[in-house]
Amino acid sequence: CLFLVNKTHLGIQTLKEIKGYQNSSLCLFLLGLGYEHFAQHEVAMKYYEYALAIDSEIQDAHTKLGIYNTNLSKWKASEINFSEAIRINPRALEVYKLRGVARFYLTDFDGAIKDFNEFLKYDSLNDEALKSRAISYLKIGEYHRGAIDCIKSATCHSEIRTFAEFITPLVASGDTTQALSILNTYQARGYKPEILFYQLDLLIS
Numbered sequence: 001c002l003f004l005v006n007k008t009h010l011g012i013q014t015l016k017e018i019k020g021y022q023n024s025s026l027c028l029f030l031l032g033l034g035y036e037h038f039a040q041h042e043v044a045m046k047y048y049e050y051a052l053a054i055d056s057e058i059q060d061a062h063t064k065l066g067i068y069n070t071n072l073s074k075w076k077a078s079e080i081n082f083s084e085a086i087r088i089n090p091r092a093l094e095v096y097k098l099r100g101v102a103r104f105y106l107t108d109f110d111g112a113i114k115d116f117n118e119f120l121k122y123d124s125l126n127d128e129a130l131k132s133r134a135i136s137y138l139k140i141g142e143y144h145r146g147a148i149d150c151i152k153s154a155t156c157h158s159e160i161r162t163f164a165e166f167i168t169p170l171v172a173s174g175d176t177t178q179a180l181s182i183l184n185t186y187q188a189r190g191y192k193p194e195i196l197f198y199q200l201d202l203l204i205s
Contacts, residue, residue, distance in 0.1 A: 015027050015030055015031050015034070016031070022050075023054065024054075025051045025052075025055035025058060026051075028047050028048075028050045028054065029047070029048065029058055029060070029061055031044075031047040032044045032045070032046075032048040032051065032061070032064070035047060036064070041068060044064075044068075045064075045065060045068050048061040048064055048065055049065070052065075056084075057088055058088075059085045059092060060085075062081045062082070062084040062085040062088070063082065063085045063092070063095055063098070065077075065078075066079075066080075066081030066082040066085065066095075066098060066099075066102070067098065069081060070098065070101065073105070075102045075103075075105040075106050076102075076106060078098070078099075078102045079102040079103060079106060082095050082098050082099035082102060083099060086099065093118065093119055093121070093122040093123075094119070094122075096115045096116070096118040096119040097116065097126070097128070097129050099115050100112045100113075100114075100115030100116045100119065100129065100132060100133075101128075101132060103115060104132055104135075104136055107139075109136040109137075109139045109140050110140065112132065112133070112136045113133055113136045113137065113140075116129045116130075116132060116133040116136070117133075120133070125152065127153050130149045130150075130152050130153040131153045133146075133149050134146045134147070134149035134150040134153060137149065138165060138166060141169070143166045143169060143170055143178065143182060144166075144178060144181060144182055144185070147166045147182040147185060148185060166182055167179045167182060170182070
């Protein structure tokens with residue numbers, strides 16, 4: 001209750017005055033929240049770890065550890081944290097996006113795409129997920145799917161450079177049919193034809 005009325009410092013003090021708080025996963029988790037409120041992230045993470053050592057089924061503690069490890073670019077650790085959160089609650093859709101990002105940086109592009117797929121069922125126009133899935137498709141050679149995602153993305157589709165990234169490998173391999181198919185997809189979504197054909201002409205020549 002003290003946390004809810006913005007008396008976090010008093011809340012932390014009160015929790016530590018509870019007899020046996022060190023053996024209560026709830027108290028330890030709440031202490032983590034309290035220290036996180038004051039941006040004492042390392043201390044907060046320790047309390048989340050203490051809480052999980054007592055009760056490994058606290059989804060939010062796994063998620064918060066995953067976010068912390070993501071901020072430190074500890075991608076494997078964050079993937080493990082997020083996987084535990086999803087194990088506990090398979091409907092924690094936001095966590096799929098977070099794990100997708102971790103898997104992307106681990107170069108597990110197929111795994112990343114699966115996670116982004118799950119998240120995009122919940123938020124089909126999420127820019128970060130669309131852009132990340134587009135690049136994941138690009139990495140595994142699914143250029144047309146990547147181009148479609150890129151068009152849907154609010155930021156990715158504004159970059160003509162991205163169009164070239166999808167088209168170039170196809171032209172280089174001689175697959176101009178698919179390259180033109182992607183161009184037509186872009187054109188159908190409102191791109192200026194002269195810009196797109198100019199770009200494709202440069203690539204083919």
